[in-house]
Amino acid sequence: MRFIFKTEYQQDVKLFPHGGAVFWYSLLIAAMFAAPLVLDEFYIGEITYVLIFTIIGVGLMILTGYTGLVSLGHAAFLGIGAYAEAYLLGQGLPFLITVPISGFIAAAFGVALGVPALRMTGIYLAIATLAFAIIVAEVFARWESVTGGYGGMQVPDITLFGIDIYEDWQFYYICLIVTLIVMFGALNLLRSPTGRALVAIRDSEIAAQSMGVNLAKYKTLSFALSAGITGIAGALFAHKTVFLSPDSFSIVFSIQLLVMVVVGGLGSLHGAVYGAIFIGALPQIISIAKDYLPHAIGEQPSLEAGVFGLILVLFVLFEPLGIYGRWMKIKLFFQLFPLYKKATFKRQKSYMKSERVR
Amino acid sequence: MTYFRVEDLAIHFGGIKAVDGVNFEVEKGEVFSIIGPNGAGKTTIFNLISRIYEPTEGKLVFEDQDITNVPPHQIAKRGIARTFQNIELFEHATVLQNLLLGQHAHRKSNLASELLFLPGVRQQELRFREKIEEVIDFLDLAHYRDSMIMNLPYGVRKVVELARALCTEPKLLLLDEPSSGLNVEETEDMGFWIDDIKKDLGITVLMVEHDMGLVSEVSDKVLALNYGRVLATGTPEEVQRDPEVVKAYLGG
Ligand SMILES: Nc1ncnc2c1ncn2[C@@H]1O[C@H](COP(=O)(O)OP(=O)(O)OP(=O)(O)O)[C@@H](O)[C@H]1O
Ligand SMILES: [Mg+2]
Numbered sequence: 001m002r003f004i005f006k007t008e009y010q011q012d013v014k015l016f017p018h019g020g021a022v023f024w025y026s027l028l029i030a031a032m033f034a035a036p037l038v039l040d041e042f043y044i045g046e047i048t049y050v051l052i053f054t055i056i057g058v059g060l061m062i063l064t065g066y067t068g069l070v071s072l073g074h075a076a077f078l079g080i081g082a083y084a085e086a087y088l089l090g091q092g093l094p095f096l097i098t099v100p101i102s103g104f105i106a107a108a109f110g111v112a113l114g115v116p117a118l119r120m121t122g123i124y125l126a127i128a129t130l131a132f133a134i135i136v137a138e139v140f141a142r143w144e145s146v147t148g149g150y151g152g153m154q155v156p157d158i159t160l161f162g163i164d165i166y167e168d169w170q171f172y173y174i175c176l177i178v179t180l181i182v183m184f185g186a187l188n189l190l191r192s193p194t195g196r197a198l199v200a201i202r203d204s205e206i207a208a209q210s211m212g213v214n215l216a217k218y219k220t221l222s223f224a225l226s227a228g229i230t231g232i233a234g235a236l237f238a239h240k241t242v243f244l245s246p247d248s249f250s251i252v253f254s255i256q257l258l259v260m261v262v263v264g265g266l267g268s269l270h271g272a273v274y275g276a277i278f279i280g281a282l283p284q285i286i287s288i289a290k291d292y293l294p295h296a297i298g299e300q301p302s303l304e305a306g307v308f309g310l311i312l313v314l315f316v317l318f319e320p321l322g323i324y325g326r327w328m329k330i331k332l333f334f335q336l337f338p339l340y341k342k343a344t345f346k347r348q349k350s351y352m353k354s355e356r357v358r
Numbered sequence: 359m360t361y362f363r364v365e366d367l368a369i370h371f372g373g374i375k376a377v378d379g380v381n382f383e384v385e386k387g388e389v390f391s392i393i394g395p396n397g398a399g400k401t402t403i404f405n406l407i408s409r410i411y412e413p414t415e416g417k418l419v420f421e422d423q424d425i426t427n428v429p430p431h432q433i434a435k436r437g438i439a440r441t442f443q444n445i446e447l448f449e450h451a452t453v454l455q456n457l458l459l460g461q462h463a464h465r466k467s468n469l470a471s472e473l474l475f476l477p478g479v480r481q482q483e484l485r486f487r488e489k490i491e492e493v494i495d496f497l498d499l500a501h502y503r504d505s506m507i508m509n510l511p512y513g514v515r516k517v518v519e520l521a522r523a524l525c526t527e528p529k530l531l532l533l534d535e536p537s538s539g540l541n542v543e544e545t546e547d548m549g550f551w552i553d554d555i556k557k558d559l560g561i562t563v564l565m566v567e568h569d570m571g572l573v574s575e576v577s578d579k580v581l582a583l584n585y586g587r588v589l590a591t592g593t594p595e596e597v598q599r600d601p602e603v604v605k606a607y608l609g610g
Contacts, residue, residue, distance in 0.1 A: 185473045192472035192479055193458075193465040200448050200459050207446035210408050211526060212434035212463030221469070267450060 032176055036169035044172050050280040051175040052236050057261055057272030058186050059229030064258070065266040066195065067222040068202030070122065073113070073129035074257045076136035077227040079249030081106045081234020082155075083140065083147055086244055089156040096160070099178070099235045106231020107224045109136075114223025118216055133254050140246040152245040155238045175236055182229055186269060189225075198222055199267075252305055259312045265324030274323040282307070360419075361386035361562060362530055367416035368586075369406060376402045378586035380416075384530075384579075389556050389563040391573045393597070394583035395606060400566040401443055403583075404532050407564075408440055409433055420530065434463040437529035441519045441536065443566075447507045453518050454503050457493065460525025461486040493524045496559075497551065513544045520551065524559075531555065533565040537572050545572060552576045570598065582606070 036044055056078060063069050084102040089095065113132050117125055140147050147153055158165040158174070165171055189195045197218050200208035209215055238244060256279060264275025286304055360383040367380045377399045384390045392400050405411045407418060409430040418426045425436060439460075448456050464486070467479045494500055497517055502510060507518065516536065523531055536552065537545040549572050555561050556576075567573050573580060574594040582589040582603045590600040597603055 188473055188475040188479075189469075191483070192475065193462055193467060193482075194469060194472050196451075196455055196459050197462060199451055199455065200462075203448035203450055204446040206410060207442065207448070207522075208459070209410065209430045210434060210440050211459050211522070212431050213459075214429075214431040 029180070033173075036172055041168050044168050046280060046284075048168070048172045048175050048240060050276045051172075051179045052233050052240060053260065053276035053279050054179055054273050055182050055233035055236070056230050056257060057264060057276050058182055058269060059226045059233065060257055060261050061266070061269065061272045062186065062189075062198070062229070063222050063226035065261055065268070065271065066190070066202060067198040067219065068121075069117075069219065069222065070126045070258070071129045071226070072126045072251070072254050072258060073131075073133035073136070074226075074230050075249040075251070075253035076133040077106045077110065077230040078234040078237060078253075078257075079136060079140055079244075079246075080109055080227075081231030082238035082241075082244055082249070083153065083234075084231070085235035085238045086153050086155045087146055089158075095158045099232060102235040103228045103232040106234065107228030110223040110225075110227025111220055113227070114220045117223070118219055130251065130254070133249075133251055137246055137249055137251070140249065147244070147246070150246060152243055155242050155244060158239060171239060175240075178232065178236060182232065183269065186229075190269070194218070194221070202267075255305075256308055259308050262312060263315050263323060268324045271324040278323065282311075360384065361421065362564070363417075363419040364403070364407075365417040365419065367403065367406060367418070368414045369402060369411055370414045375586050377406065377413075380583070380586070380588055382581050382588065382591060384562060384564055386562055387556065387560060388578040389552060389565065389576050391577040391580045391594075392564070392566045392583055393568070393570070393573060393580060394589075398583040399586040400583055401534055402586075404440060404534050404566065407433075407438065407532060434526045434528075437527075438532065439523040439526040439528035439530075440532035441516075441523050441534055443534040443538065445512075445515050445519055447515055447519055447522070449508045450506065452504050452506055453499060453510075453521075454490070456507060456518060456522050457490045457525045458486055460493075460522045461489060463526055489527065490525055493521050496524070496554070497521045512539050513541070516540060516544070516548075520548075524555070524561075528561060530562045530564060533563060533567075535566055535568060537567060537569045545569060548572070549575050570594075574598070 035047065039047075056074065059077075060071065060074050063071055081102040084105045085098050088098040088101055093101070113129065117128050120128055141149055143149070144151070158171070160174070163170075165174065197208065197213045200211065200213055201215060201218055201222075205215060241248060260275035260279045261271060262275075263278050264273070265271030283304065286307055290303070362384040364380055364382050367377055368375065369377045380399075380403065382390075392403065394400055402411065406413050409425070409428060413426065416426070417424060420436060420438065423436075425433070425438075428436065448459065465482070467476075467482055471479050494503060497520065499514075499517060499521055502514060502518070507515060510518065516539065520533070520536065523533075533552070536548050540548060552563060552565070552572075553576055556563055563576075565577075577594050579591065580594045580597040581591045582597050582600065584606040589602045589606060590597050592600075
């Protein structure tokens, strides 16, 4: 068991809680940079997907995990970022500019969705975001002069500092760096007043307001940041898929993204990463499992959607803290072994709401 | 001029006149208590002062400024903080994070500097923590600094909520039933703290409370409310002896 002795405030403000964490995260990043040297091209491609999903996860986590606003429309922001990237690159703008602009365009749509949704929460917000996603998907299909409609749209290649990016490992590095930048920004935000204000809104709007948090401003900001980050992921996603078509950004995809953050663990950036790994690995697992399943089940066209739905329900019922929550429990179990007591993670609801007699 | 003044305050929910023409004045540095049976409209008055409810009629004046139209998120900046009857803490955050939000009204950083965590943001975080440590010392919360709220017992949550309100560095503190749900010992502590808040920190306290022992102990002035109307105002003894008040409590 590790006890962290706090001797100065500086310790609370630091990015990582203790030296050990710095070491392990540095090692992880080093391993990520070294990966293309040792891993097969196929795996590099898969990890690239996981990185892109991690960025989406961070975006959605800010909105849903930290601000407590559910979105069933994030595939739309991803699509907006992707189409914007393809279109702007086609107009001859350089990659270093198109990616941030794609993010800004998605962020603008985030504000456009966030402002009317200010008074909504829970299921109503879910429906509103779903409606938004349906409309956006429709626009992708109909606005043929820009998106190519159902005919699809070819995504131009990247040229960076005069180098043509066509190898998988080159693109992997781009995604890795963008992921690190996004993570860095998100971590900073979360240890700043803005991050705390978002968490406050999630847990008690009325108290947040009384402490001086402008609900309208921060909810809109959360939508903008979330959509913007997802838009940046969309720009990368466009290059990864090479060819965009409206059904790449379906409602089912939006639901999968929500499943991703719920399964990963709401309210933690670790959760975004775990969720991304889960989303990246699940289709492979399903396709392997298919061979072993009875024909009637294995050949169901909606098998994947069904599995996603089932997993979502199971997690919400049995592990609301997601994979990250499970990991924390396992870690604590080993730290305290053999003294682990079962009730540690039971919510304490036993206090009484005493009414007075007088 | 009085420090804080409520003039003809009224709010109607449909047919219910929850607060119906209430007047009172709070002097700087005193503890002013509002008592009354369940449903009298006490919490509603607090919600009106916090600007969460829009009054149907009336005026709120604090430090000679009309705050009737100030948006709710600027009330903290004006120097008014509050606690809630049913505890509104940020459950999935630590005590420290809850208290830090108390400093939110003093935020000077902007989004861009926070994304990069520029030196100014770091300085601000350290400044916030210095303030918060004072409150932690004052209310003896050091032991719970890094605990998640959801793992804390009820009595401690009550204190954390008081601490969070103090972290806004208020001039006027609204306490909605600070002793409800506390045991005898905890109620006694609460009484000492309210006294200290008034004497050592010089904060004016407006409090809703049912425990008449606590009310008599700490209050300079008491207002009795029933059906949204003022029954009596005066010293604790005067109000407790008032025939109208006795009738309201006994007659239910
Ligand atoms: N938002 C609202 N909508 C409708 N009625 C309300 C609302 N808020 C309060 N009321 C009504 O106003 C009346 C006063 O409620 P309030 O919560 O102020 O009572 P209270 O004096 O704080 O009582 P308690 O001692 O039980 O806390 C009640 O009849 C309540 O039903
Ligand atoms: Mg009340």
